[in-house]
Amino acid sequence: MAQLLSSSCSLTTSSSNKAYLKPFNQCSTAFSISVACKTSRSPFRRLFSHDQKPKRRTVVRATAISTSQEAPSQTSSGSLENSGGSSKPQRVMVIGGDGYCGWATSLHLSNMGYEVAIVDNLVRRHFDHQLGLDSLTPISSIHNRIRCWKSLTGKSIELYIGDICDFGFLSEAFQSFEPDAVVHFGEQRSAPYSMIDRSRAVFTQQNNVIGTLNVLFAIKEFREQCHLVKLGTMGEYGTPNIDIEEGYITITHNGRTDTLPYPKQASSFYHLSKVHDSHNIAFTCKAWGIRATDLNQGVVYGVKTPETEMHEELHNRFDYDGVFGTALNRFCVQAAVGHPLTVYGKGGQTRGYLDIRDTVQCVEIAIANPAKPGEFRVFNQFTEQFSVNELAALVTKAGKKLGLDVQTVSVPNPRVEAEEHYYNAKHTKLIELGLKPHLLSDSLLDSLLHFTIKYKDRVDTKQIMPSVSWKKIGVKTKTVTA
Ligand SMILES: O=c1ccn([C@@H]2O[C@H](COP(=O)(O)OP(=O)(O)O[C@H]3O[C@H](CS(=O)(=O)O)[C@@H](O)[C@H](O)[C@H]3O)[C@@H](O)[C@H]2O)c(=O)[nH]1
Secondary structure, three states: OHHHHHHHHHHOOHHHHHOOOOOHHHOOOOOOHHHHHHHOOOOOOOOOHHHOOOOOOEEEOOOOOOOOOOOOOOOOOOOOOOOOOOOOOOEEEEEOOOOHHHHHHHHHHHHOOOEEEEEEOOHHHHHHHHHOOOOOOOOOOHHHHHHHHHHHHOOOEEEEEOOOOOHHHHHHHHHHHOOOEEEEOOOOOOHHHHOOOHHHHHHHHHHHHHHHHHHHHHHHHHOOOOEEEEEEEHHHOOOOOOOEOOOEEEEEEOOEEEEEEOOOOOOOHHHHHHHHHHHHHHHHHHHHOOEEEEEEEOEEEOOOOOOHHHOHHHOOOOOOOOOOOOHHHHHHHHHHHOOOEEEEOOOOOEEEEEEHHHHHHHHHHHHHOOOOOOOEEEEEEOOEEEEHHHHHHHHHHHHHHOOOOOOEEEEOOOOOOOOOOOOOEOOOHHHHOOOOOOOOOHHHHHHHHHHHHHOHHHOOHHHOOOOOOOOOOOOOOOOOOO
């Protein structure tokens, strides 16, 4: 344990950080940034070499649209009326549909009978290449995933490969697919990634804020009735010493009362990017009549959904590393390989958690019950609260049942966050709309542990300890020696 503690400390020193990331010009997977900049129509030059995207705007029709009988008849104003006269949205664009939540959601929506198009620039896969990380589970290319889905179910998913920060690309995708709803997962979603160095902080905010702004402009310009379902985060609220409401709080101040956006206290450049998004969305709902739902999601765990389990080519990614892995998933991998569970600091950090099967359910519920024009709706999307210590205790108990010797180590906290605090967040709106939660049970933890044990030979234990320090972030771009 002492050795682990000291190694975690040394991993957060600037000297060891130097050895963490590879220089981009030495990275065999790097694209040519100069070409990428020249070919982009975006007025915003992409400034950072890790911010490289496919060189050209590419619209890939992975499969033909073959379900015209089920497709809604679109009015010229882009209304949601379908051929049956109801107002159920039918055509859903999933931005970020190749990622952890996005892929599972795309398959779920397709299975539920929606016409789905995935928009993705595949940059999440590129981050792994840059940082030398990999999913616990082997994952197929997006093209093979979609082909496999079509061959198993007969259902087509359209694919648009490109960067939503390039408005020309996004416009073409919008005009071609004509979505009734857009689910926006297409953001850099790791807090540690956003805290690696200045360039990653800037990339995260530029990518996330401009991407969302472009989606708002695309809706206004091409599909004004389209419902935006935006993935926000519970981290927008921080950890205030009062109950957290769903988006808004009614305050009486100096004898006057108003219902106002709940105060935001995000604690990473990533979480802050979502705060900025929320403000932009709220403003455009008011100013242009956009209809939007902000899903303030908690920490997601798990990997299997009924659809991803249909074939190994449909398997989802599962991150366990210190940059993209999230608490419970990481603990299950750590237990499987005999690594002490990495509780940061005192371990009293409490967050809302949910099973990935509930992520896909919540998104579908939001789509099926759209916000009204001009409405900015906020749902807190999680099902249960746990502290990090509670999660560690649950994994220890479940591991013991499987004969694993699970230890816990207190790692010096690489983040700046409250380690003991009050936390009580409301989360009733999705339940009221019909969410049936999958709570974290012994049997689920068993199955998650069995899953991580199955793939344990793929674990790179060097990726487990945290290596990004909130306090040591600086302007020098972090690079890796080979
Ligand atoms: O090995 C670990 C990993 C995490 N933590 C602690 O667990 C808590 C949650 O950390 P996390 O890495 O599981 O999640 P977080 O960085 O907050 O981000 C994740 O969960 C967010 C929801 S929330 O946490 O803001 O509610 C999403 O927005 C993000 O996209 C997703 O990556 C933090 O207090 C962290 O310090 C540990 O103690 N040990």
